[in-house]
Amino acid sequence: MNRLQEECLNCGKKLTGRIDKKYCDPRCKSAHQYKVERERPERFYNKVDNQLRLNRKILKEYNKAGKAVVRQSILEGEGFDPKFFTHYWKNQKGDVYLFVYEYGFLRKKENGNDKFVLIKWQDYMKK
CATH class of the missing domain: 3.30.60 (Wheat Germ Agglutinin (Isolectin 2); domain 1)
Known part of the structure; x- marks a missing residue:
């Protein structure tokens, strides 16, 4: 045989x-x-998952106090991509924060600079 x-x-x-x-x-x-x-070739799911994990890691690193303001160029230089997020929350002023798991960000323009306001998810945001 x-x-x-x-x-x-x-x-x-x-x-x-x-x-x-x-x-x-x-x-x-x-x-x-x-x-x-x-x-x-890397599967689409893996690309999304890897980017979400990287975004979360970066947001966590730059937001140790629960709230921070960071230049957009700094985060994006680390590999942050604001198009990848898990959910959003709209505050009473109408600002929409995008979240990567428990870390959120809001794009703002301050003194001609693009910045992100970073926050951490709070229980009152569930409503």
């Missing part, structure tokens, strides 16, 4: 044993699957 695969798909070593074997050992199987997965 002929083998389906003559050599290990990862290291190229000659295979022995079962005729449907593709890898010489579990380590080669894992290494090959990892390599194949890394060569695939």
Whole structure:
């Protein structure tokens, strides 16, 4: 009976044993699957999830006190992308804060500079 695969798909070593074997050992199987997965283009879901996580990390870093004002260029220089957010909250003045999980931001123009007002989610915002 002929083998389906003559050599290990990862290291190229000659295979022995079962005729449907593709890898010489579990380590080669894992290494090959990892390599194949890394060569695939990043899926849309992963791109969104990665950007949301990065945005949250940046907002958390620049908003340690619960409220802060930061230049837009500084956040965007760190990789922040305001198009990625999880939800929003509208205050009584009509300002719409965009949130990345528990960290929110509002775009403002102050003295000709684009800035973000950063806040943290509060219980009263649930209404």
